[in-house]
Amino acid sequence: MYPFTYHRPDSLGSAAALAGSADAKILAGGMTLLPTMKQRLAAPTSLVDLNSLSDLAGISVAGGKVTIGAMTRHADVAASEEVRKAIPALADLAGWIGDPMVRHRGTIGGSVANNDPAADYPAACLALGATIVTNMREIAADDFFTGLFDTALEEGEILTGIVFPIPAKAAYQKFRNPASRYAIVGVFVAQSAAGVRVTVTGAGENGVFRVASFEEALAKDFSAKAIEGIVVPAEGLNSDIHADAVYRANLINVMARRAVEAAR
Amino acid sequence: MATVSMTVNGKLVSRDIDPRTLLAQFLREELRLTGTHVGCDTTQCGCCTVHVDGKAMKSCTLLALGVDGSHITTIEGLAHGQELHPMQAAFRDHHGLQCGFCTPGMIMTAVDMVNRKGTNLDDQTIREELEGNICRCTGYHNIVKAVHYGAEAMAGTTKAAAE
Numbered sequence: 001m002y003p004f005t006y007h008r009p010d011s012l013g014s015a016a017a018l019a020g021s022a023d024a025k026i027l028a029g030g031m032t033l034l035p036t037m038k039q040r041l042a043a044p045t046s047l048v049d050l051n052s053l054s055d056l057a058g059i060s061v062a063g064g065k066v067t068i069g070a071m072t073r074h075a076d077v078a079a080s081e082e083v084r085k086a087i088p089a090l091a092d093l094a095g096w097i098g099d100p101m102v103r104h105r106g107t108i109g110g111s112v113a114n115n116d117p118a119a120d121y122p123a124a125c126l127a128l129g130a131t132i133v134t135n136m137r138e139i140a141a142d143d144f145f146t147g148l149f150d151t152a153l154e155e156g157e158i159l160t161g162i163v164f165p166i167p168a169k170a171a172y173q174k175f176r177n178p179a180s181r182y183a184i185v186g187v188f189v190a191q192s193a194a195g196v197r198v199t200v201t202g203a204g205e206n207g208v209f210r211v212a213s214f215e216e217a218l219a220k221d222f223s224a225k226a227i228e229g230i231v232v233p234a235e236g237l238n239s240d241i242h243a244d245a246v247y248r249a250n251l252i253n254v255m256a257r258r259a260v261e262a263a264r
Numbered sequence: 265m266a267t268v269s270m271t272v273n274g275k276l277v278s279r280d281i282d283p284r285t286l287l288a289q290f291l292r293e294e295l296r297l298t299g300t301h302v303g304c305d306t307t308q309c310g311c312c313t314v315h316v317d318g319k320a321m322k323s324c325t326l327l328a329l330g331v332d333g334s335h336i337t338t339i340e341g342l343a344h345g346q347e348l349h350p351m352q353a354a355f356r357d358h359h360g361l362q363c364g365f366c367t368p369g370m371i372m373t374a375v376d377m378v379n380r381k382g383t384n385l386d387d388q389t390i391r392e393e394l395e396g397n398i399c400r401c402t403g404y405h406n407i408v409k410a411v412h413y414g415a416e417a418m419a420g421t422t423k424a425a426a427e
Contacts, residue, residue, distance in 0.1 A: 006266065006283035006329050027330070034286075034325050035307050047283075049330055075319075099396025100373065101310065104319040105326070179308070181395065 001038055005046035010053070012158065016135050018048045020156025026050060028071060028110030031102050056109070056160055061086050066164045070109025075100070077108060087128070088264060089170040089188065093120045096174055098181050109159045112144075115151050115207055117238070118182035122208040123201040124164070124172065127188035131163040147206050167192040169222075171262035173255045175202075177242055184243050185251040189259040195219055198256055203237050203248040214256055224257035268332050272297070273341030283329055288312045290328035291338060299339040299368050303398070310397030313369035313376075314338045320376035322396070339368035342375065350417035351375050351410075360410030362401035370397050374411045375418075383419035385412060 009015040019026050025044035027033055028051075036042045050056060056071035061082045068077060077083055078095035097103055097111075097120055111121040112132065125132065125141040132139045135158045144152045153159065170190040174183045183202030190197050198214040201207070217226045232252045237245035268285075269278040272295060279294050291297045291314070303311035305324050312324040315337040342349035351374050354360065361367040377385065377393045390411045391404070399407060 001284040001286065003282065003284055006327065008329065008332070027327075030327070030330065031307065031325060034327070038305065047327075049327075051330060099310070100376065100393055101313055101320045101322045101396045102307065104316075105321050 002040070002043060004037075004044060006049065007046060008049040008052050012053060012056075012135055012160070015048055015050060015053065016156050016158055018046070019158060021046065024048055026113070026158060028113070029073065029106035030110075031098065031106040032110065032114055032116065050109075050158070057107075059083060061166075064166050066090070066166060067161055068108050068164070069161045070113075070159045071107050072109075074098070074103035074106050074108070074111075078103060086166050087164060087170060089172045089190075090124055090128075090164065093124055093172040093174075093188070096120065096172075096176070096181075108162060112162060113151060113153060113159045115145055115147075115149055116182070117148055117204060117207040118177075118184075118186075118202040120172070120174065120183060120186055120201060123183075123186050123188040123199045125162060126208050126210065127190040127197045127199040128164045128167060128170065129190075129192070129194065129197065130165070132159060133161045133163060134159050145208050149207075165192065169263040171259040171264065173259040173262060175251055175255055185248055185255050187252060187255040187259045189218070189256060189263055191218070191222055191263065196222065198259075200252050203252060205236050205238055211252065211256070218260065222260065222263075224260045227253065227256055227260070266329055268328050270328075270331060270334050270336055272336045273338060281328055283327070285328045287314070287316075287323035287326040287328045287331055287336075291323060291336070297338050297340050301365055301368055303365065303369075308396075308398065309366065309369070310373060311366050311369040313372040313397065315372060315376060318379065320373050337372075339372060342371070349375070351378075351414035354414030354417055355407075355410045358406055358410040358413055360402065360407045366397060366399045366401075370394070370399065370407055370411075371414075373397050374414055377411065378415045378418050383415045385415045387412070 007018045023045045027047045027049045056069045058069045060067045074094045074097045084091040130141045132144045167190040172188045174186040185203045186201040188199045196218040198211045232249045234245040234249040237248045239245045265280045291300045301311040303309035307325040314323045390408045
């Protein structure tokens with residue numbers, strides 16, 4: 001590892017001040033950032049570790065919403081009885097991230113702020129119409145994910161929590177790369193009073209996206225059969241050694257049908 | 265340089281380190297606890313697994329400063345003197361290793377698994393929970409068997425044996 005400056009602030013204010021300086025990077029769980037730094041794919045000159053900000057970790061369910069603090073670990077979301085009761089799809093999703101050791105350290109805030117095109121949480125945020133809360137403002141998930149590893153977060157802005165409205169029904173289905181456990185295709189389906197949303201991670205060239213044709217069909221008839229014949233175009237989908245764009249396009253339909261059947 | 269303090273296998277240690285020092289490096293190079301292995305260095309193989317405040321984590325992907333003040337248990341902290349931890353004994357008795365490189369991580373993950381899932385583990389649970397540990401020798405069958413019997417042997421002694 002190359003040399004860098006390490007900060008571990010004990011207040012959100014000082015964290016924001018430190019994070020605002022040039023070439024600083026926020027360290028949450030570090031499950032992506034540290035390997036990325038080892039490979040020099042990222043080379044921040046200073047790290048601002050949020051692990052002393054215990055106020056940023058925690059789960060609460062009230063008023064039809066699940067609020068999860070940014071520093072809440074995947075293992076804690078997966079094991080939360082409250083989350084499993086309110087949005088079982090979200091607990092399932094958290095339990096399928098990485099492996100047990102990664103889930104003990106990795107955080108929801110880190111995952112969402114990083115917006116890896118194959119990460120799981122962005123699909124849940126967009127499908128459930130979540131609100132991303134920062135130290136400065138609230139951002140609708142619709143406006144948050146702006147492209148590959150890109151979000152609406154500004155310099156020095158720190159994601160502090162995520163508010164998920166509880167849907168009537170939802171499910172997440174993931175076709176995993178068996179080595180990395182990232183999604184080759186992951187589909188999150190949510191039905192609520194506002195309608196049906198279908199989001200896809202792992203497949204899009206620009207990260208997470210919605211599938212309007214599925215949403216329209218499922219709004220009329222929430223059944224796997226309703227989307228069986230709808231072809232997702234391969235344009236704009238990733239091709240790599242694991243799966244080409246045509247394969248991924250087909251997989252989106254398969255995983256979406258499974259998600260509709262699993263929705264509860 | 266920065267000062268880091270943590271409790272490793274029950275003993276409080278404090279050292280001045282370069283901030284870039286990873287926990288795995290700290291354990292191996294500063295404390296000479298070389299039972300924690302670094303296989304891939306990319307968070308995939310699980311050889312470097314240790315317990316941080318009772319939870320299994322990959323020490324190649326943690327900064328030592330990031331776990332300042334924590335309680336760490338490494339493979340060296342499991343046995344009681346000459347008496348192996350039941351999970352270590354099970355790996356030996358059931359041929360859960362060949363070259364042994366992945367074994368410290370396998371055992372630390374297995375003990376964490378028992379702490380969370382109990383001592384009566386079915387094969388599917390064991391295989392799912394071992395997702396983050398890679399072995400190049402055994403084909404996993406004997407590792408799964410060893411975890412199964414090691415978990416049974418831990419029954420009744422789980423709490424004392426865990427940390």
